[in-house]
Amino acid sequence: xxxxxLAIIGAGPAGMAAARTAARHGLRPVVFDEQPAPGGQIYxxxxxxxxxxxxxxxxxxxxxxxxxxxxxxxxxDYRPGHMVWQLxxxxxxxxxxxxxxxxxxxxxxxxxxxxxxxxFPVPGWTLPGVMGAGAAQVLLKTSGVVARAPMILAGSxxxxxxxxxxxxxxxxxxxxxxxxTPQENRRLxxxxxxxxxxxxxxxxxxxxxxxxxxxxxxxxxxxxVALRAEGEEALTGVGWRTAxxxxxxxxxxxxxxxxxxxxxxxxxxxxxxxxxxxxxxxQLCWRPRRDAFGRSDIENFFIAGDGGGIGGARAxxxxxxxxxxxxxxxxxxxxxxxxxxxxxxxRRKLDAELVVRPFLDALYRPGDSWRRPDDxxxxxxxxxxSAGEIRRVARLGCAGPNQMKSFTRxxxxxCQGRLCGLTVSEILAAENGQSLEQTGYYRxxxxxxxxxxxxxxxxxxxxxxxxxxxxxxxxx
Amino acid sequence: MERDRDRFVKPTxxxxxxxxxxxxxATQLARSGFRVTVVEKNYAGRHxxxxxxxxVRRLGRHPAEIPLAVAALExxxxxxxxxxxxxxxxxxxxxxxAENDENMARLVSRAAxxxxxxxxxxxxxxRDELRRRVPAVAPHCVGALACDGxxxxxxxxxxxxxxxxxxxxxxxxxEGVRVTRxxxxxxxxxRLSTDHPDLPGLDADWLINCAGGxxxxxxxxxxxxxxxxxxxxxxxxTERVTPFLGPVIGSASRAxxxxxxxxxxxxxxxGIAGCIDTGGERADVRLAGLAENVQTALGLFPFMRDVRVVxxxxxxxxxxxxxIPVLGLSWRxxxxxxxxxxxxxxxxxxxxxxxxxxxxxxEREPALPIAPxxxxxxxxxxxxxxxxxxx
Numbered sequence: 001x002x003x004x005x006l007a008i009i010g011a012g013p014a015g016m017a018a019a020r021t022a023a024r025h026g027l028r029p030v031v032f033d034e035q036p037a038p039g040g041q042i043y044x045x046x047x048x049x050x051x052x053x054x055x056x057x058x059x060x061x062x063x064x065x066x067x068x069x070x071x072x073x074x075x076x077d078y079r080p081g082h083m084v085w086q087l088x089x090x091x092x093x094x095x096x097x098x099x100x101x102x103x104x105x106x107x108x109x110x111x112x113x114x115x116x117x118x119x120f121p122v123p124g125w126t127l128p129g130v131m132g133a134g135a136a137q138v139l140l141k142t143s144g145v146v147a148r149a150p151m152i153l154a155g156s157x158x159x160x161x162x163x164x165x166x167x168x169x170x171x172x173x174x175x176x177x178x179x180x181t182p183q184e185n186r187r188l189x190x191x192x193x194x195x196x197x198x199x200x201x202x203x204x205x206x207x208x209x210x211x212x213x214x215x216x217x218x219x220x221x222x223x224x225v226a227l228r229a230e231g232e233e234a235l236t237g238v239g240w241r242t243a244x245x246x247x248x249x250x251x252x253x254x255x256x257x258x259x260x261x262x263x264x265x266x267x268x269x270x271x272x273x274x275x276x277x278x279x280x281x282x283q284l285c286w287r288p289r290r291d292a293f294g295r296s297d298i299e300n301f302f303i304a305g306d307g308g309g310i311g312g313a314r315a316x317x318x319x320x321x322x323x324x325x326x327x328x329x330x331x332x333x334x335x336x337x338x339x340x341x342x343x344x345x346x347r348r349k350l351d352a353e354l355v356v357r358p359f360l361d362a363l364y365r366p367g368d369s370w371r372r373p374d375d376x377x378x379x380x381x382x383x384x385x386s387a388g389e390i391r392r393v394a395r396l397g398c399a400g401p402n403q404m405k406s407f408t409r410x411x412x413x414x415c416q417g418r419l420c421g422l423t424v425s426e427i428l429a430a431e432n433g434q435s436l437e438q439t440g441y442y443r444x445x446x447x448x449x450x451x452x453x454x455x456x457x458x459x460x461x462x463x464x465x466x467x468x469x470x471x472x473x474x475x476x
Numbered sequence: 477m478e479r480d481r482d483r484f485v486k487p488t489x490x491x492x493x494x495x496x497x498x499x500x501x502a503t504q505l506a507r508s509g510f511r512v513t514v515v516e517k518n519y520a521g522r523h524x525x526x527x528x529x530x531x532v533r534r535l536g537r538h539p540a541e542i543p544l545a546v547a548a549l550e551x552x553x554x555x556x557x558x559x560x561x562x563x564x565x566x567x568x569x570x571x572x573x574a575e576n577d578e579n580m581a582r583l584v585s586r587a588a589x590x591x592x593x594x595x596x597x598x599x600x601x602x603r604d605e606l607r608r609r610v611p612a613v614a615p616h617c618v619g620a621l622a623c624d625g626x627x628x629x630x631x632x633x634x635x636x637x638x639x640x641x642x643x644x645x646x647x648x649x650x651e652g653v654r655v656t657r658x659x660x661x662x663x664x665x666x667r668l669s670t671d672h673p674d675l676p677g678l679d680a681d682w683l684i685n686c687a688g689g690x691x692x693x694x695x696x697x698x699x700x701x702x703x704x705x706x707x708x709x710x711x712x713x714t715e716r717v718t719p720f721l722g723p724v725i726g727s728a729s730r731a732x733x734x735x736x737x738x739x740x741x742x743x744x745x746x747g748i749a750g751c752i753d754t755g756g757e758r759a760d761v762r763l764a765g766l767a768e769n770v771q772t773a774l775g776l777f778p779f780m781r782d783v784r785v786v787x788x789x790x791x792x793x794x795x796x797x798x799x800i801p802v803l804g805l806s807w808r809x810x811x812x813x814x815x816x817x818x819x820x821x822x823x824x825x826x827x828x829x830x831x832x833x834x835x836x837x838x839e840r841e842p843a844l845p846i847a848p849x850x851x852x853x854x855x856x857x858x859x860x861x862x863x864x865x866x867x
Binding site: 445451458 | 526715739753766768771774780783785
């Protein structure tokens with residue numbers, strides 16, 4: 001098995017910034033990117049998007065250009081289309097490229113695996129036509145595809161407005177925005193208004209998006225307290241109730257419903273590695289433990305970007321620089337004083353970048369009833385386990401998500417618990433009167449994403465004919 | 477008043493390890509009048525007992541294990557009546573496939589060997605008969621050894637059923653409690669110290685070692701000689717595919733266990749060891765070993781090549797130096813019984829081992845031969861003693 005000094009997993013802002021920092025210090029990192037081109041989710045398909053009009057996707061999107069250019073220019077071994085499906089504490093990385101699985105060992109690993117959308121289970125969310133707003137945005141960036149009208153967006157958080165505006169600009173017809181932000185959030189967020197004022201850029205952007213939606217005449221329903229996707233074979237409409245009219249189901253026809261309740265760290269890899277995770281009550285998610293430089297509690301592993309807690313793209317970029325510096329220092333490639341000197345300005349910028357977070361987190365915090373849905377709602381889509389079944393098994397004495405798997409197969413399907421993990425932990429904690437820490441989370445097992453038996457067999461390590469790690473290959 | 481009197485009259489037993497063998501022993505001991513406490517450092521079935529491949533197999537057993545496996549199957553067939561749930565047991569049969577004539581010759585002589593021991597459960601299958609039973613098998617396979625009536629069950633469900641039954645019989649389970657020290661108590665019993673603040677000490681007349689992957693550690697504390705290693709045995713499971721396979725498939729020449737479950741997903745194992753981290757509580761899969769295991773499976777079922785793996789894992793199990801368990805009384809300490817080291821094939825036997833432990837604790841001769849599982853086989857200094865004792 002070949003050993004490399006530094007592997008970076010992911011090529012969003014954190015991964016690209018880490019790669020650039022390492023390369024500028026004379027160390028050529030290997031970047032494994034599951035996607036066909038750099039940018040991660042935020043700068044997805046930036047080099048190839050058919051939507052070239054800079055106004056359409058907005059300047060925050062095009063900000064990614066300098067990072068991508070650096071990745072292409074600097075001495076970085078960038079490997080697009082390389083999915084990491086397994087990772088061990090010893091730094092063994094199982095990589096799948098095309099139909100070939102290979103094993104590589106890295107002395108240091110920077111995990112820059114970003115965020116995923118928070119699960120948003122409502123009645124009917126498994127119907128064709130219902131998808132995450134983030135996923136819909138990926139479609140838009142990659143292909144310029146505009147979902148068939150009429151579409152409805154429901155949920156909470158800045159991305160919801162952004163996606164609505166981007167779709168409007170691309171020519172879609174947005175029938176309604178159903179905002180689920182609880183009424184009291186505004187008051188609770190005011191406690192953090194100081195940070196918000198210093199992070200004025202975000203507020204200004206949000207206000208601009210709202211104005212644009214209003215100008216376009218998009219119906220905007222606030223204080224939605226219940227939501228359901230309707231249809232038999234596919235989505236035909238959306239029903240909702242508001243705090244002001246709690247007994248009336250209102251209704252609107254739609255063939256597309258985009259759901260969004262913010263993003264949470266993608267912890268598949270840090271969980272599989274067995275690192276410690278803390279429950280963040282502020283962000284309502286698990287955060288892998290890391291220090292100010294991104295050093296995790298797993299030796300030789302570093303965490304950069306939203307995978308360690310949601311801070312946004314700019315923060316992720318700075319964290320990528322810090323994690324790379326820390327990795328270089330631990331490899332002996334730079335010394336302690338150099339690390340301290342180079343990190344200091346980055347850390348100052350990072351602090352300034354994060355100051356708005358407590359305000360945003362409080363303002364867009366999804367209410368309890370959204371995170372712990374009613375009994376009839378399907379929670380685990382792969383194995384079709386409802387919230388009621390989870391509560392029933394909890395009453396039988398099931399204390400944690402791993403026992404839940406053994407009882408019901410909940411979380412054991414192809415999505416590896418991505419779409420139900422948070423919901424299951426939150427329901428169990430509430431049902432058992434325990435904290436989230438006591439309740440815990442799924443033990444994650446490889447593969448992180450499904451690979452075929454044929455692909456797995458191709459990694460038969462020491463067997464003759466096994467694919468060797470191709471040293472000369474550089475894709476860029 | 478009744479309970480207080482019990483306290484003085486009933487003998488007490490402490491079972492260390494809340495796995496299948498611990499739960500089976502606890503059930504039988506409690507039913508026979510012992511006051512039983514099971515101490516489990518994590519939760520019931522956390523390791524091998526909860527996450528094994530679920531094979532209910534007499535096929536290919538070590539000769540010493542055959543009588544136990546035959547008796548165990550009889551319990552499996554009426555498990556629901558015994559413990560209130562059938563554990564998901566399906567008697568779909570087990571088949572060991574020969575990939576060439578040399579393999580087949582070995583299977584034929586194995587069948588003869590089993591018949592000579594007085595058992596008739598293993599039968600050879602011709603190429604045509606194999607094809608009829610397993611149409612999906614690769615065409616190069618020349619025949620097989622089969623065991624009708626064997627099958628597979630759901631491990632965690634089975635464990636839960638045994639645990640519940642033991643509780644109905646009166647056993648107390650203490651999960652999340654780790655034994656930190658074992659001492660002899662005055663009067664011939666045992667005193668255990670634990671890491672749990674509410675349970676600093678536990679006393680009992682009998683101590684039952686069902687500690688699975690951790691049994692070797694416990695033996696060390698008890699000054700017992702045993703050649704045993706904790707191993708993390710790996711399994712792979714695929715997405716659901718259209719039903720194509722009834723029986724559980726093994727290979728005559730390679731490590732493999734291959735079966736399709738009720739929901740359509742396929743489980744691939746074969747006792748291939750993964751890694752255990754230094755703390756000993758975490759099992760990790762070893763990529764190269766998994767890849768080889770999957771390659772073996774694809775050799776027999778090449779059409780599975782494009783089926784996706786959804787999950788791989790490893791469960792920690794105690795594996796002995798000679799691959800058969802330790803089941804019997806200690807010769808170093810009175811009132812100590814061992815039941816561990818099932819070496820990745822203890823799931824089926826768990827239906828009978830509790831009865832043997834019960835017989836030993838009642839100080840009567842077990843109904844089945846257990847001399848080959850005597851712990852003294854690992855103690856060279858007592859080899860002579862064993863020779864004189866067994867015959």
